[in-house]
Amino acid sequence: MRLFASYILTFLLFALFSCSQPDTADQLVSLPSDSIIPEKTMIALLVDVHLLEGGMMVQRNKGQQDLQWGGEAYRKLFLRYHVKKNQFIKNMVYYQGNPKNYSRMYDTVLARIDKLRPQSKDKKQDSDKGK
Numbered sequence: 001m002r003l004f005a006s007y008i009l010t011f012l013l014f015a016l017f018s019c020s021q022p023d024t025a026d027q028l029v030s031l032p033s034d035s036i037i038p039e040k041t042m043i044a045l046l047v048d049v050h051l052l053e054g055g056m057m058v059q060r061n062k063g064q065q066d067l068q069w070g071g072e073a074y075r076k077l078f079l080r081y082h083v084k085k086n087q088f089i090k091n092m093v094y095y096q097g098n099p100k101n102y103s104r105m106y107d108t109v110l111a112r113i114d115k116l117r118p119q120s121k122d123k124k125q126d127s128d129k130g131k
Contacts, residue, residue, distance in 0.1 A: 030094070037083060037091045039105065045081050045088070046109045051116075052077060 037045065056070050078085055095102045 031090055035087055035090070036094065037081075037087065039095075041081060042091060042095060043105055043108050043112070045077075045083065046105070047112045048077055048080075050109065050113060 052073055056073070059069070074085070078088060083091075095105060
C-alpha cells in the first residue's frame, strides 16, 4: 500500500509541475552546488508537499477548492523553505538521477507521513501489547 501511495503522490507532483521543465538536458544531469536543496530539507519539503496535495485533493472532492488556493498554498510553502518552484523541480530531477538514494529518501518521506496518521484504537492497543 505504501508503494502504491508513493506512486500516486509522485504522479500528482509531476502533474502539478509538468508545465515547468528545465530548459536544457545539462540541467537535468547536474546542478550548481549552491542551488541543490539539502537532502534533509528536501525530505521535509516533500512531506509538506504531499500533505498539501492531500489537503487539496480532499477540497477538490468536496468541490470547495478554487484554482487560486492551490497556487497560493504552494507559493507560501516554497517561501517557507526559501525555495523557488523551478529550483524545486530541478532538485526533483537531480535527486531522481540517483534512484537508490531517491528511493531511500521517499521511504523516509512516507515514514514521516505515516507517523502523522492517527492510529486507530485497535492498532494502538496492539502496539501497546508489544511493549
